Amino acid sequence: MDFEQADAINQAIRLLSLRHRARAAALLAPLGLYPGQEALLLELARTGPMIQAQLSEALGCEPPSVTLMTRKLEASGHIRREPAPSDKRASIVELTDSGKALADKIKPLWCALAEETVSGLPAQTVAELPGILNALTGNVDTRRTRHPHGR
Amino acid sequence: MDFEQADAINQAIRLLSLRHRARAAALLAPLGLYPGQEALLLELARTGPMIQAQLSEALGCEPPSVTLMTRKLEASGHIRREPAPSDKRASIVELTDSGKALADKIKPLWCALAEETVSGLPAQTVAELPGILNALTGNVDTRRTRHPHGR
DNA sequence: TAAAATTAGTTATCCGCATAATGTTATGCG
């Protein structure tokens, strides 16, 4: 692949990251949320209470990031952390009523963001989009797919 | 659009951002670069010297971000900043010899990253990918959607 | 031409996310 084409792809991904995140930030700001926090709330709303290690896995970010996110969301009253009875190392994270209400407010915003993002594209492209993006992600994911002679 | 589908799209974009950036970071680390800096060096290599406001426009990030990036790249000797003769407010940014050499080292890495990213996808999808991603970006770009398509 | 508005750049501060190092608890094995 020549550099022009490679740069077009890499730059497009970089710019999409910046703009999609910025747009998400603008939509979430009225709810008092920063981008990234909505993923945590939605995951808890979808799957139910879980410990931080599971959240870290589900969100695809590292445990220290989850520590900070949960601390802030706990401070704002949207989640609650309780010690896990079966494992004294772990904290079970769950939504408060406030957090559940907030998750319900996020959902329509999330739909609006996705619709805005794909507007103007052919329906077939939209339908294939998640699969394509996940394939790209899987190709560069060094998190789960550890290589034999890596690190 | 229902929430499931919307979330699949938004989450896929979020995860791709994280993973692609992380992979870029791993590739750039041996060169002493952090992700984001390569875009600045490549833009200068492509277009030549320009003032920071033009860099900000080209990179799609805000002027304060450019201030920090240029300061660090100047400190590591890869770029040089000179006062613009025609406008005493502006600084002209250009690559040093070290910066030019570094840009040439980045290019193969950038090609490798793009190839890795799209590996396994049908050639037609790869060919359409930049256009699709740019369309998505344009849809959520609240910054300034002028320019058609350059580079 | 003097005043107002715009533009270039910097500083300060915030957030998300990362890695490294630390303390604590579980667990696997000899």
Added chain:
DNA sequence: CGCATAACATTATGCGGATAACTAATTTTA
């Protein structure tokens, strides 16, 4: 058993990127 190792969580630190507030220089306009 007991001890080494792995796993959960946290703290500290650093980077990219954002906004807000500011200085200084340029342009517009009254």
